[in-house]
Amino acid sequence: MNLRYIAAALCSILLLSTAQGAETITVDPAQTNQTIYGFGAGMKRNTVKLRSMATTPRTEILNLMFKDVDPRIYRTFLRHDQEAINDNADPDVLDLGGLDFSAGNYADDFWVHDQAMAIGGAKIDTFYASCNTAPAWMKDNTNTVQGTLLPQYYTEFAEFL
């Protein structure tokens, strides 16, 4: 792992500590308490903007994310509209035919994923995805804005993820 990034992480911890006030952190590089698996990179939004940029700045951004950061973890986004209606009545059986990956900007998300794999290579071996909301049909207000996941859809949301 690049020592520059380890130093940057330690500096961030120390700066946060100083900003909070009276905390003191002592770093003993000879003592290992936990291992940092690696850093992550990816895009959650605006993949369409990145993909449509001119080649030179786009390549620079991609290299910053997937070469300079030297990530082992790739992060992407799960869009609520991939399952706009329930795939079936069984949260233990996923029907891929019931999902819509043409919704939103998945094509651009997949493009960024492909770029990450081309630049970062096999060392990117962990994938992480997050979402901002459950699909509307799982929520008490049937809307993707605000509202709450209904308890009867906890297992459906787990399937969605």
Ligand SMILES: [Ca+2]
């Ligand atoms: Ca489902």
Ligand SMILES: [Ca+2]
């Ligand atoms: Ca299902």
